[in-house]
Amino acid sequence: MAKKNDFIMTIEDDEDVESLDLLEDEKTDTDFKIDLDLDGLEAIPVTMDFSLARNNLAEKTGEQKKRSINDIILEKRRQVLNANKKLKSSSNKEEGKTNKDSNEEQNNLDVSDNQEENSDSDSDSSGSKSAKKSNKKKISTTRLKSKLHLKKKVEDSESEIDESEEARKREYFSQDKELDSIINSNEPSIFTSMNISRPIIRGLSSLGFVQPTPIQVKTIPIGLMGKDICGSAVTGSGKTAAFLVPVLERLMFRPTNVPLSRVLILTPTRELAMQCHNVASKIAAFTNIRISLAVGGLSIKSQENELRERPDIIIATPGRLIDHVRNSVSFTLDNIEILIMDEADRMLEDGFKDELTEIVQHCPKKRQTMLFSATMTDNINDLIRLSLNKPVRIMVDPPRQTATKLVQEFVRVRKGKEQSRSTFLVVLCKFLYKKRCIVFFRSKAEAHRFKVLFGLLGINAGELHGSMSQEARMLALEEFRDEKIDFLLATDLASRGLDIKGIETVINFNMPQTYDLYLHRVGRTARAGRSGRAVTLVGEEDRKILKMAIKAANKSGKSLVKQRVLDPAVCEKYKNKILSLKEAVDEVLETEKDEKKIVEAERDLTKAENLIKYNKEIHSRPKRTWFMSQKQKFDAKKKGNSE
Numbered sequence: 001m002a003k004k005n006d007f008i009m010t011i012e013d014d015e016d017v018e019s020l021d022l023l024e025d026e027k028t029d030t031d032f033k034i035d036l037d038l039d040g041l042e043a044i045p046v047t048m049d050f051s052l053a054r055n056n057l058a059e060k061t062g063e064q065k066k067r068s069i070n071d072i073i074l075e076k077r078r079q080v081l082n083a084n085k086k087l088k089s090s091s092n093k094e095e096g097k098t099n100k101d102s103n104e105e106q107n108n109l110d111v112s113d114n115q116e117e118n119s120d121s122d123s124d125s126s127g128s129k130s131a132k133k134s135n136k137k138k139i140s141t142t143r144l145k146s147k148l149h150l151k152k153k154v155e156d157s158e159s160e161i162d163e164s165e166e167a168r169k170r171e172y173f174s175q176d177k178e179l180d181s182i183i184n185s186n187e188p189s190i191f192t193s194m195n196i197s198r199p200i201i202r203g204l205s206s207l208g209f210v211q212p213t214p215i216q217v218k219t220i221p222i223g224l225m226g227k228d229i230c231g232s233a234v235t236g237s238g239k240t241a242a243f244l245v246p247v248l249e250r251l252m253f254r255p256t257n258v259p260l261s262r263v264l265i266l267t268p269t270r271e272l273a274m275q276c277h278n279v280a281s282k283i284a285a286f287t288n289i290r291i292s293l294a295v296g297g298l299s300i301k302s303q304e305n306e307l308r309e310r311p312d313i314i315i316a317t318p319g320r321l322i323d324h325v326r327n328s329v330s331f332t333l334d335n336i337e338i339l340i341m342d343e344a345d346r347m348l349e350d351g352f353k354d355e356l357t358e359i360v361q362h363c364p365k366k367r368q369t370m371l372f373s374a375t376m377t378d379n380i381n382d383l384i385r386l387s388l389n390k391p392v393r394i395m396v397d398p399p400r401q402t403a404t405k406l407v408q409e410f411v412r413v414r415k416g417k418e419q420s421r422s423t424f425l426v427v428l429c430k431f432l433y434k435k436r437c438i439v440f441f442r443s444k445a446e447a448h449r450f451k452v453l454f455g456l457l458g459i460n461a462g463e464l465h466g467s468m469s470q471e472a473r474m475l476a477l478e479e480f481r482d483e484k485i486d487f488l489l490a491t492d493l494a495s496r497g498l499d500i501k502g503i504e505t506v507i508n509f510n511m512p513q514t515y516d517l518y519l520h521r522v523g524r525t526a527r528a529g530r531s532g533r534a535v536t537l538v539g540e541e542d543r544k545i546l547k548m549a550i551k552a553a554n555k556s557g558k559s560l561v562k563q564r565v566l567d568p569a570v571c572e573k574y575k576n577k578i579l580s581l582k583e584a585v586d587e588v589l590e591t592e593k594d595e596k597k598i599v600e601a602e603r604d605l606t607k608a609e610n611l612i613k614y615n616k617e618i619h620s621r622p623k624r625t626w627f628m629s630q631k632q633k634f635d636a637k638k639k640g641n642s643e
């Protein structure tokens, strides 16, 4: 994962809105964003004074310090705990000593708020220890109580592989027998026997890579031959190094008299691009190969400067790359010799089809192209036809499989009991999977709400979704990686490609909409031969995907599937607790909204001030042009998802 300090940050994460990059860095307000639609600006007098507006704002908001969501949650949690304490002590007084025994008994079953705090901070507290123990015991006895009844006859219509479709696909791919023998060879190999230069072997060793993974064994020799490749293998199987090694090896022999950008790697998300940049930089650490990152959310100005130096490899997200192609003077893709599209199907789902088409058209026809994904959906056929030339198809695992050391658990959410989802999640996180756990939600709002609820319950969680600034997204990933937080509450932004060492559990708050997405989400654990667990809350409407998961696990014969039953008594207790916190959660969200408004008002003021102050410079620059309007982008995404 890239370190935060490796990059210069701008605040806004929207591709369509740029920081005012014509200003000197030191003059630039970090909170400053602007679209460059400046019509009519000339009419505003340059001397306009904003101090009145600032004073007004200060009067309204007082000297109040801007608080983060964590501060707001913490304050609310203190209030809730104090209120509970008061309530308890007054009811204790009323009931008198006679009730002492029954209270103690109750406390042993019940993890009260105070004990909760103790159990979080003071592991020696015997009360909390015994409460914890008894709960643990209870849950572990019910844990894995019964196995899912695996239905043998899942209808053929749900079969994941359509044979006739397969036959049609075979037409596009290379039928070269010699290549087939490389792909099908099962010879155990080590990197040193693969015709790879010493500096790259050193880079690989520095990462602890000695033996190539199966996808690497098959891809590297074919990549080195300059062939087009369409590759897929299960999540966490080492696809990144599979395409990076042949790329770096080929670059070792490039002419170095004139610097040229020869390799373009496209990924669907900024986080993935940064991760790929990080791995590539490590493998190339002992070479003179230069690698640059071009993604949204990071300073466009510094990227332009870097691209002007013509780095050997550019790792980019499609939107930002198109922006550079259109707006960065002298930046072209004319010298690209190798084009790589990682997680290609996700790029299409995200509505990047038009961007990808334009990028492919900007690259020279004579080039090597490699396309990778853990899943190969039908909607990438067009992209394959458009961008690959008789590609060699490398499929290491049967399609749509999970990692072999993944245990899949399912918790049934009964019809009409949808509200118990929250309870199940809290109980799972409070008692069973207490760290190194990523929880997926369908919406950003849902993830954020749980961030607040978890905070109020004393569960240490961060969030990761598209409503956060790029800086906050990177910070959350770092905190999770460094175990400063135990839970990462995420949307599907994090479902693909992210490689965080040691994720033990993936929880799906809802079953994802497609089985492919399920595979990507659960693929965040059990990576690189490690074991891991995926727990999914399954409602009535999710049975189709559940069946697919069970069928795939049966077919592989390696992946374990279980039904988890949670203790009803513990669930009942937490249901009430969550209900009692509903108001507090709403209040935190409301306070956060108000504070955001103040920050926005201040930012608008600064923006207006800067607009006027730097009016001349702004007008002296050519207007940026955009590949698509927001509306077009939204429509493309909708189309991508429906295809």
Ligand SMILES: Nc1ncnc2c1ncn2[C@@H]1O[C@H](COP(=O)(O)OP(=O)(O)OP(=O)(O)O)[C@@H](O)[C@H]1O
Residues within 6 Å of the ligand: 208, 209, 210, 211, 212, 213, 216, 233, 234, 235, 236, 237, 238, 239, 240, 241, 373, 374, 496, 497, 498, 499, 523, 527, 528
């Ligand atoms: N040859 C190797 N030896 C040891 N570990 C490896 C090797 N190749 C890759 N890994 C490790 O395996 C993990 C998964 O690799 P990578 O992220 O490339 O998987 P992936 O197939 O791209 O996954 P996804 O489909 O989720 O994107 C990483 O932690 C990586 O460091």
